[in-house]
Amino acid sequence: MAVALDDSLDVIRPWVEAADPPLTSVRVALDADHRLAEAYGITNVPATVWIDEDDKVVKPPTITPGNNMFQEFTKIDAEGHHAALRRWVHEGVLPELPDRGDGTDANVARPPTAEEQTGRTERRLASWLHRNGQTEAAERHYARAVQLAPLDWTISRGSMPARGQDPFGNDFFDLYQEWEDAGRPDYQAMPGGDVPPSPDA
């Protein structure tokens, strides 16, 4: 299942149509209110969650680039996830996830702070306002959301298109720098492939 954290079907349709190979066996859905993102603790993309036959989440969100085109920025070897996925599917073996180093359980999504929950709420309202033509009110709530949860990229980068900012331009470079300075939080990779550099390196 490929769930898009975007504002409308019109925005995502060209991406789906351009997919090569075509997404014939993948169910695509739109999560404009970021309800699925919140339900699973997804704060950046691309991310995968693994769900087993008993509807248990057996792997929390980890960052899963499809390939290594942007490895300079992601510092993640895409093959780590893909190899681990094959092992789980064919052998039923789950990967050992690296410790986050913050005292939280690496096998479940990181618990959010109160500010992050408020930020999600403000963003959800802002997105609805934007989609319903209340542009000025939307901007106020987007700004508040980003202030509350600046390092949740689904909030700070995800709101850039609606706010008239470029998610691939200077506004994004500023976010990237702020996030790097904060130690690249919530960017959990899978072990395997090329060993990624440790967060302290």
Place this chain on the structure above:
Amino acid sequence: MCGTGCAPGAPAVTSPVMTPVELTVLSTDETVTVGALAEDDRLLLEASAVHAVTGWEPKPEGLCRGDLCIPVRDPAARDHEGRYDLARVAAALHRPYAAERLDDESRAVAAIGEAAHERAAVYNDGTAPRVDLIDLDGNPITVPDHSRRKRLLLAWSSW
């Protein structure tokens, strides 16, 4: 009319303006539309509407869901007609809240989020939540499905 100690030329005491609004509430699970009264920044709801938008039913003991009731101690949570101030209901539930009136004064929207501890409990429980989304044709789709297979959920975006 004016209160005691009226002086000549004292302003009349007027009732606050209450406007009926169609209120759209964005909760973490769904979007629900109910009738409400808007008074300045307050959104006032009948008990049945509070139940519909929060999942918690107002009772004499407080806001109740199953066997659990949370007392509402805030005296300003209800108006003189017994209607509920939605912002104060959200506060009693420790949930984030944000709301706006629309340019069309007969409409309003509010978002009620989940408290951090509630969200953490869902993560720790480990059961995969089911969420109602829409597919590329605009039709409802539930993710994940009920297939009892190993499933890979990928979150992506245009940004």
